[in-house]
Amino acid sequence: MKYWEDFQTKWGFADGDSVPPDALLIRQVYIGELNRELEKRQSGIRLLAWDRPGMHNPYLIVRVNAAMVRNVPAKRLFCGQQSGGWEPKGDLHEPEPDEAFNAALVFAQEMELDDRVVCIVTLREDQKRSRPMRWLDITDDHVRHRWDRDCPCVEVEESVYVDPDSYENGGIPICEECGTDRKYVKTQIKGKR
Numbered sequence: 760m761k762y763w764e765d766f767q768t769k770w771g772f773a774d775g776d777s778v779p780p781d782a783l784l785i786r787q788v789y790i791g792e793l794n795r796e797l798e799k800r801q802s803g804i805r806l807l808a809w810d811r812p813g814m815h816n817p818y819l820i821v822r823v824n825a826a827m828v829r830n831v832p833a834k835r836l837f838c839g840q841q842s843g844g845w846e847p848k849g850d851l852h853e854p855e856p857d858e859a860f861n862a863a864l865v866f867a868q869e870m871e872l873d874d875r876v877v878c879i880v881t882l883r884e885d886q887k888r889s890r891p892m893r894w895l896d897i898t899d900d901h902v903r904h905r906w907d908r909d910c911p912c913v914e915v916e917e918s919v920y921v922d923p924d925s926y927e928n929g930g931i932p933i934c935e936e937c938g939t940d941r942k943y944v945k946t947q948i949k950g951k952r
């Protein structure tokens with residue numbers, strides 16, 4: 760349990776300066792597994808993910824009274840308050856570890872819980888395309904321009920879409936009612952997302 764000590768104090772992870780990317784998921788694993796063990800061993804303690812606001816280490820694990828969280832779903836104990844986790848009312852008072860707690864902790868240390876989370880290192884999405892940007896040719900029927908009405912003629916369509924070919928022949932589209940030029944809004948190209 761490589762991060763166990765870090766999760767115990769607000770000075771963990773170098774005072775919050777170097778929180779590793781797998782810390783959040785590993786916290787879930789530790790708490791999920793340990794709470795299962797604590798229940799099995801009838802400990803009076805449960806663990807809670809505590810998202811510490813402000814400076815220092817943001818990811819803590821705290822002890823809470825088992826009776827207090829008896830009806831709280833397991834996920835709300837390990838996900839942290841940032842993700843809708845259970846929040847104690849009033850001050851957080853940590854009960855002292857009991858015998859079952861210490862036994863569960865020793866047991867969990869042997870479970871290789873860290874191996875349940877893998878960290879995937881990958882290139883940023885915009886770095887995957889190694890070729891530089893350049894101008895590309897697109898067929899005209901995959902391009903259209905939007906022009907909006909710029910006059911008070913409400914009976915006329917608000918927006919019209921004009922392809923390059925129509926623009927070449929007709930120029931700036933106008934209001935059919937009063938002849939005012941429409942205003943250019945944007946260009947769209949057809950593609951799959």
Ligand SMILES: [Zn+2]
Nearest residue numbers: 910912934937
């Ligand atoms: Zn008009």
